[in-house]
Amino acid sequence: MTPLLELRGLTRAYGSLRAVDGVDLSVLPGERHALIGPNGAGKSTLFATVAGTLPATGGSVLFGGDDITALPEPERARRGLLRTYQHASLFLNCSVLDNVALAVQRVHRVAHRFDRAARRFRRTEAEARRHLESVGLTGRAGDRAAALSHGERRQLEVAMVLAAQPALVMFDEPTAGMSAAETERFADLVERLPDSLTLLIVEHDLDVVFRLAGRVTVLHLGRVLASGSPEQIRADGEVQRAYLGSARTDDLFTGDSR
Amino acid sequence: MKATYETATSAADRTEAVDDSRPRRIARKALVAVPVLVLLAAAPLVLGVYPVSTMTRILAFAVLVLSVDLLTGVTGLPTLGQAAYFGAGAYTAALVGIHLTSDAAVQALAGLAAGLITAALTGWVAVRARGIVFLMLTLAIGESVHQVADTWPAVGAGNGLAGMPPISLFGGPPLTAAGFVYWWVLAVAVIVFAAVALVVRSPYGRTLRGIRDNEPRLRALGYRPALARYGVFCLAGAVAGTGGALWAAHARFVSPGDLAFEVAALALLSVVIGGAGSLWGPCLGAALVLLVRDNLSASIGGHGPLVLGLVFVAVVFLLPRGLAGLTAGLTAGLTAGLRRRHRKERIP
Numbered sequence: 001m002t003p004l005l006e007l008r009g010l011t012r013a014y015g016s017l018r019a020v021d022g023v024d025l026s027v028l029p030g031e032r033h034a035l036i037g038p039n040g041a042g043k044s045t046l047f048a049t050v051a052g053t054l055p056a057t058g059g060s061v062l063f064g065g066d067d068i069t070a071l072p073e074p075e076r077a078r079r080g081l082l083r084t085y086q087h088a089s090l091f092l093n094c095s096v097l098d099n100v101a102l103a104v105q106r107v108h109r110v111a112h113r114f115d116r117a118a119r120r121f122r123r124t125e126a127e128a129r130r131h132l133e134s135v136g137l138t139g140r141a142g143d144r145a146a147a148l149s150h151g152e153r154r155q156l157e158v159a160m161v162l163a164a165q166p167a168l169v170m171f172d173e174p175t176a177g178m179s180a181a182e183t184e185r186f187a188d189l190v191e192r193l194p195d196s197l198t199l200l201i202v203e204h205d206l207d208v209v210f211r212l213a214g215r216v217t218v219l220h221l222g223r224v225l226a227s228g229s230p231e232q233i234r235a236d237g238e239v240q241r242a243y244l245g246s247a248r249t250d251d252l253f254t255g256d257s258r
Numbered sequence: 259m260k261a262t263y264e265t266a267t268s269a270a271d272r273t274e275a276v277d278d279s280r281p282r283r284i285a286r287k288a289l290v291a292v293p294v295l296v297l298l299a300a301a302p303l304v305l306g307v308y309p310v311s312t313m314t315r316i317l318a319f320a321v322l323v324l325s326v327d328l329l330t331g332v333t334g335l336p337t338l339g340q341a342a343y344f345g346a347g348a349y350t351a352a353l354v355g356i357h358l359t360s361d362a363a364v365q366a367l368a369g370l371a372a373g374l375i376t377a378a379l380t381g382w383v384a385v386r387a388r389g390i391v392f393l394m395l396t397l398a399i400g401e402s403v404h405q406v407a408d409t410w411p412a413v414g415a416g417n418g419l420a421g422m423p424p425i426s427l428f429g430g431p432p433l434t435a436a437g438f439v440y441w442w443v444l445a446v447a448v449i450v451f452a453a454v455a456l457v458v459r460s461p462y463g464r465t466l467r468g469i470r471d472n473e474p475r476l477r478a479l480g481y482r483p484a485l486a487r488y489g490v491f492c493l494a495g496a497v498a499g500t501g502g503a504l505w506a507a508h509a510r511f512v513s514p515g516d517l518a519f520e521v522a523a524l525a526l527l528s529v530v531i532g533g534a535g536s537l538w539g540p541c542l543g544a545a546l547v548l549l550v551r552d553n554l555s556a557s558i559g560g561h562g563p564l565v566l567g568l569v570f571v572a573v574v575f576l577l578p579r580g581l582a583g584l585t586a587g588l589t590a591g592l593t594a595g596l597r598r599r600h601r602k603e604r605i606p
Contacts, residue, residue, distance in 0.1 A: 077480035091471035102468045103479050105461045114460035
């Protein structure tokens with residue numbers, strides 16, 4: 001099976017600091033792939049580089065077999081490569097419904113129509129409400145997004161991304177700052193997503209990772225440290241050392257490992 | 259278990275509130291809009307020539323202010339260049355009036371086209387920038403067009419364009435009475451207002467608000483916002499051009515002063531005073547600004563700009579969301595109060 005997303009030696013450098021350093025990674029269609037690693041491992045930079053928010057300084061990104069390294073961010077999103085943000089990035093002065101509808105109306109190709117009021121585009125409105133319902137925000141459709149709590153904002157973020165008809169969703173620390181109940185709700189939501197949807201999840205909560213992911217890749221200092229099934233990763237000695245920080249934390253400052 | 263139950267009911271409560279508030283909101287809007295329109299239409303029957311002509315100017319200026327609001331309030335692009343497109347529309351309408359026809363509808367359409375074309379030609383430079391750079395680019399465009407109007411002999415240069423005959427409608431006799439001109443200007447202004455309101459409520463308007471709130475996020479959702487920004491710039495140019503044509507229909511004289519920096523600045527000031535993003539708020543702002551500049555100023559020894567400055571400072575400190583924010587706060591308070599009472603009644 002050809003991987004849906006394939007990274008070949010992907011590199012993103014800030015001057016001499018290589019935040020993402022020659023990462024090879026493949027994600028198969030329908031896979032639930034988790035990306036873990038200690039703080040500063042380069043997970044968020046990797047996400048931004050794959051999504052096209054940051055240009056890669058080396059290597060290539062293949063999506064569905066096509067090289068998309070040179071494509072701008074909107075083009076990647078149109079191909080179905082969507083991401084969420086570590087800090088919810090919403091349209092705060094718009095209504096909650098508008099936030100989701102913005103994603104839906106682009107997919108329905110009505111984003112530039114002004115011949116009638118938005119609510120008369122019934123299919124778009126219904127679809128947006130359906131996505132709000134799936135994350136449990138129906139009751140807040142008319143409120144401003146700025147009025148939402150932290151957990152609700154994360155839920156809205158998920159609804160927006162799912163409404164954009166993704167083939168692959170990259171979740172950047174989706175449960176950060178969520179209460180235990182909200183985390184549970186998020187995990188439930190992810191488990192209920194259709195199998196055809198491919199997920200790449202950066203997550204600190206290892207319980208969530210081992211519950212959701214079929215495959216785990218560990219990133220450390222911008223490089224892939226290990227990749228395998230959750231059981232293999234749990235048993236991996238090097239991963240434990242990276243997380244416990246016994247021997248190799250100096251690398252952060254000296255860069256000797258390169 | 260109890261907690262989940264409670265959130266479920268409160269969510270249901272809120273859905274209910276959202277659902278039944280829509281018709282009520284429409285009814286409330288109609289309750290305000292209909293009397294306002296009737297009063298505006300009845301004005302020439304009860305008022306003298308001078309107040310009616312003042313109101314005509316306010317309406318034409320309000321159309322310019324609407325175009326500034328479309329860019330600044332809805333899309334988040336503060337502009338000082340809309341007077342250029344207003345002027346392009348006014349000059350074109352005056353030229354059409356002098357050389358071609360006195361038909362007001364033709365003049366208005368010509369003004370609209372002139373604003374649209376001028377904006378399309380100059381806008382692609384401006385829409386590449388955002389924030390303060392966009393503001394400076396629009397200022398540069400405005401000043402350049404002003405310079406052209408001030409020096410080009412074909413449009414009268416510094417003397418302006420005089421000698422425009424009175425407008426006529428649908429082949430009728432020339433409309434010399436101020437009341438008829440007022441009704442024409444009012445009709446077009448209402449149509450433009452409705453059109454802008456439709457754009458704001460349409461999916462495109464939603465896209466524009468998305469640009470205002472968070473353009474990088476919009477890009478991550480697969481939008482190409484540059485095109486939408488250029489589109490709204492052209493649209494705002496067309497609206498401003500129509501306003502210019504209305505201005506010319508009333509004044510029958512256009513001079514470079516009509517597209518000077520002061521006009522652009524007053525239009526932006528009207529939007530700030532009225533409340534950026536609301537449509538009727540900036541129209542009220544337009545009325546306030548023109549009344550202070552043209553009417554109050556004369557009776558206080560020409561200190562109108564000082565009053566405008568004080569009003570501006572007061573609005574920024576006391577009403578950060580403008581006149582529109584004032585009533586939004588009032589109605590929100592009212593509904594909250596009603597809902598509270600409603601709950602209290604239900605509890606026993």
